[in-house]
Amino acid sequence: MKKVIDKINDLVKDKFEKCGYDRKYGFVTVSNRPDLCQFQCNGALAAAKEYKKSPRDIANDVFGELKDIEIFQDISIAGPGFININITDEFLTNYINDMYGDKKLGTSENEDPMTIMIDYGGANVAKPLHVGHLRAAIIGESIKRISRYLGHKVIGDVHLGDWGLQIGMVISEVKRRNPDLPYFDENFNGEYPEKAPFTIDELEEIYPAASKLAKSNEDAMKEAREATSKLQKGHRGYLALWKHILNVSVADLKKNYGDLNVEFDLWKGESDCRHYLDEMITYLKDNNYTEESEGALVIDVAKEDDKQPIPPFMVLKSDGATLYSTTDLATIWERVNDYDPNEIIYVVDKRQGLHFEQVFRCAKKTKIVNEDLKFDFIGFGTMNGKDGKPFKTREGGVMRLRDLIDIIKDNVKDKLRNNDSFTAEEMDEIARKVGLSALKFGDLSNQVTKDYVFDMDKFSSFEGKTGPYILYTVVRIKSILRKVDVDKTSNIINPHSDIERDLMLSLSKFNEVVESAFIDKAPNKMCEYIYEVANQFNKFYHNNKMITEENMEKKMSWINLSNLTKDVLETGLDLLGIEAPDRM
RNA sequence: GCGCCUGUAGCUCAGUAGGAUAGAGCAACGGACUUCUAAUCCGUGUGUCAGGGGUUCGAAUCCUCUCAGGCGCGCCA
Numbered sequence: 001m002k003k004v005i006d007k008i009n010d011l012v013k014d015k016f017e018k019c020g021y022d023r024k025y026g027f028v029t030v031s032n033r034p035d036l037c038q039f040q041c042n043g044a045l046a047a048a049k050e051y052k053k054s055p056r057d058i059a060n061d062v063f064g065e066l067k068d069i070e071i072f073q074d075i076s077i078a079g080p081g082f083i084n085i086n087i088t089d090e091f092l093t094n095y096i097n098d099m100y101g102d103k104k105l106g107t108s109e110n111e112d113p114m115t116i117m118i119d120y121g122g123a124n125v126a127k128p129l130h131v132g133h134l135r136a137a138i139i140g141e142s143i144k145r146i147s148r149y150l151g152h153k154v155i156g157d158v159h160l161g162d163w164g165l166q167i168g169m170v171i172s173e174v175k176r177r178n179p180d181l182p183y184f185d186e187n188f189n190g191e192y193p194e195k196a197p198f199t200i201d202e203l204e205e206i207y208p209a210a211s212k213l214a215k216s217n218e219d220a221m222k223e224a225r226e227a228t229s230k231l232q233k234g235h236r237g238y239l240a241l242w243k244h245i246l247n248v249s250v251a252d253l254k255k256n257y258g259d260l261n262v263e264f265d266l267w268k269g270e271s272d273c274r275h276y277l278d279e280m281i282t283y284l285k286d287n288n289y290t291e292e293s294e295g296a297l298v299i300d301v302a303k304e305d306d307k308q309p310i311p312p313f314m315v316l317k318s319d320g321a322t323l324y325s326t327t328d329l330a331t332i333w334e335r336v337n338d339y340d341p342n343e344i345i346y347v348v349d350k351r352q353g354l355h356f357e358q359v360f361r362c363a364k365k366t367k368i369v370n371e372d373l374k375f376d377f378i379g380f381g382t383m384n385g386k387d388g389k390p391f392k393t394r395e396g397g398v399m400r401l402r403d404l405i406d407i408i409k410d411n412v413k414d415k416l417r418n419n420d421s422f423t424a425e426e427m428d429e430i431a432r433k434v435g436l437s438a439l440k441f442g443d444l445s446n447q448v449t450k451d452y453v454f455d456m457d458k459f460s461s462f463e464g465k466t467g468p469y470i471l472y473t474v475v476r477i478k479s480i481l482r483k484v485d486v487d488k489t490s491n492i493i494n495p496h497s498d499i500e501r502d503l504m505l506s507l508s509k510f511n512e513v514v515e516s517a518f519i520d521k522a523p524n525k526m527c528e529y530i531y532e533v534a535n536q537f538n539k540f541y542h543n544n545k546m547i548t549e550e551n552m553e554k555k556m557s558w559i560n561l562s563n564l565t566k567d568v569l570e571t572g573l574d575l576l577g578i579e580a581p582d583r584m
Numbered sequence: 585g586c587g588c589c590u591g592u593a594g595c596u597c598a599g600u601a602g603g604a605u606a607g608a609g610c611a612a613c614g615g616a617c618u619u620c621u622a623a624u625c626c627g628u629g630u631g632u633c634a635g636g637g638g639u640u641c642g643a644a645u646c647c648u649c650u651c652a653g654g655c656g657c658g659c660c661a
Contacts, residue, residue, distance in 0.1 A: 024601085027601075032599095032603085032604080032606095032607095033604060033605085035605095036604080040603095040604090042602095042603055042604095045603065045641085045642085046601085046602090046603090048641085049640095049641090055641090078604075079603090079604050080603085080604085080641080080642085082603080082604065122661090124661080161661065164660075164661065165660065165661085166660090166661085270661095293658080294658080294659080295659085296658070296659055298658070298659095306587095307586085307587060307588090308586050308587040308588085308656095308657075309586075309587090309657080310657090311657070311658045312658065313658085314658050314659060316659090317658090317659040318659060319659080321659085323658095323659065323660080323661085324660075324661050325658085325659095328661095350588090350589080350655080350656095351655060351656065352656090352661080353588075353589095353655090353656075354587090354588085354656060354657065355656095355661085358658090379589095381589085381590090381654095381655095382654085382655090388653090388654095415623085416623090417621085417623070445597080445598090446596095446597070446598095447597090447598085449589075449590090450589085450590070450597090451589095451590080451654070451655095452596085452597085453595095453596065453597095455595095455596070458595095458596070458609090458610070461609095461610080461623095462623040463609085463610085463623070463624090464608090464609045464610060465597090465598095465608065465609045465610090466609085468623075469609095469623080469624095472621080472623050472624085473624090475621075475623095476620080476621060476623090476624085479620070479621060480620050480621095483620070484620090524597095524598080528598065528599095528608090531608085531609090532608095535608095538624060538625065539624095539625070539626090541620080541624080541625085542616095542622095542624065542625045542626085543625085544620095545619095545620065546620060547620045548620080583621090584621090584623085
């Protein structure tokens with residue numbers, strides 16, 4: 001469906017053109033002075049310079065053409081040349097009815113869908129998820145859902161860290177503890193055990209211990225490097241052990257991401273590109289992209305107009321081993337080969353910006369990707385505590401994600417109204433949903449690139465611009481809908497009050513907001529929007545008693561309007577990765 | 585040292601093709617419940633948009649300098 005704003009834009013642009021001005025000056029936006037009008041066009045002011053006429057005169061020219069357009073209720077020129085527009089209730093109501101009857105609530109599926117890959121996990125094998133992974137997961141999930149809603153083919157990849165030094169650390173630590181395991185017996189030719197020699201809990205203890213040791217002990221670090229190198233070269237026992245690490249970890253990670261309602265289409269990792277490494281490195285060498293520098297194999301990616309010196313892209317370390325830049329590049333090679341995407345989006349901590357700039361430049365320079373493949377780096381900011389410093393546990397450690405979820409769930413549980421009609425299980429499920437809404441809405445309502453303060457009490461509050469407030473609004477609507485029979489075939493009729501009209505206007509912006517959130521990769525726009533809708537609905541709710549309304553036509557119209565509001569809110573929430581309960 | 589990002593109300597944050605009087609939420613105070621879930625709604629106040637200079641009819645928004653904070657700058661990811 002065509003957006004309300006687009007219809008108005010087309011009309012006004014046509015008239016600008018008809019009057020001899022460039023179409024672009026007919027640009028209409030939602031009014032920033034809702035007290036004066038619903039929509040505004042500031043083009044006359046902008047056009048004044050080009051046509052050397054007073055903006056007021058230009059506005060008057062166009063006004064002559066605009067004043068008889070049917071869908072405009074009233075239109076006027078204000079101040080230096082603003083054109084203020086209100087649309088008719090008929091036009092608005094028609095649109096709302098069309099939207100109500102449309103599964104996609106007025107958004108049009110993209111005619112020319114893109115294949116978009118989103119890389120947004122970044123979890124490391126053998127390490128528990130912690131708060132640092134939270135933002136990537138929920139921002140990436142939201143961008144994935146928004147893109148998909150608009151009809152694009154979207155592939156979300158967790159891109160596990162499963163091939164780097166941390167694996168070598170774990171392997172060498174396991175060896176220190178259990179040197180007799182067959183994985184370390186160079187003469188072992190039999191089948192390796194099917195059962196992993198550790199549980200997830202043990203694994204999560206092994207890694208930090210190994211990491212700590214390697215930092216202080218040079219020999220341990222050397223062993224870890226050697227183990228990494230051996231693994232990467234295909235050591236049979238190490239590969240078998242590595243698969244255990246992977247399996248045990250992935251099972252746990254799936255559960256944890258699942259608890260967050262974050263779902264990946266691909267559970268690939270850095271290791272998956274290993275089959276392409278030789279081929280790629282040969283390609284890079286054969287085409288003379290590489291050079292040797294300080295013992296390492298590098299590719300120069302500096303450009304003349306760089307404001308700062310860009311270090312060369314590193315293909316192989318001086319010991320011949322690959323590193324993250326190599327696997328990131330090879331992963332692109334693999335993705336182009338397997339999925340041929342139009343765009344690859346990286347949702348990663350913004351501190352990795354320079355690294356990815358190098359990777360992108362290298363991929364383009366070496367023609368591993370076409371010029372028209374779009375790389376998008378979405379670097380998110382740090383989640384800070386109330387002290388403005390990176391969020392930590394009370395003891396100063398890194399907080400695990402599952403602990404954070406439990407804490408916020410408990411926090412919400414305390415605030416939920418006691419209701420005997422809920423069983424303990426229902427209560428728990430409600431607390432989970434409300435808690436997640438608090439966490440996600442609190443995060444996503446901030447601009448992605450900025451650092452933000454994680455304030456548990458603020459996010460989990462049931463008042464104000466929070467997830468729980470929006471869920472409450474949805475629950476409220478569901479409660480009404482349970483009490484009446486909804487007849488979706490009866491129409492929503494013209495608004496009976498300013499408040500009702502404002503609600504309809506807000507609802508009519510839905511498709512526009514989805515698109516704008518997609519273009520800017522900005523879930524916070526969706527947060528802002530659903531808050532506005534929830535707020536408008538609550539005003540409406542307060543002013544009109546629907547169930548006791550005696551005029552049936554009016555009553556059904558209101559019920560349907562509420563039902564549409566619910567759809568818009570739930571869809572908006574879903575695009576943020578948030579679910580609403582039926583009752584709370 | 586070089587580079588990137590950030591600085592908006594007491595607090596947490598929105599606000600880009602440059603536009604009218606810079607907006608929300610929280611906190612504070614006052615009001616509205618024989619409820620369709622008051623977990624709501626209504627009302628009241630709040631600003632050198634870090635600072636200086638510039639471009640423009642018009643700047644939180646564009647340019648420039650200064651200050652403050654955060655981050656990054658080849659063999660970790």
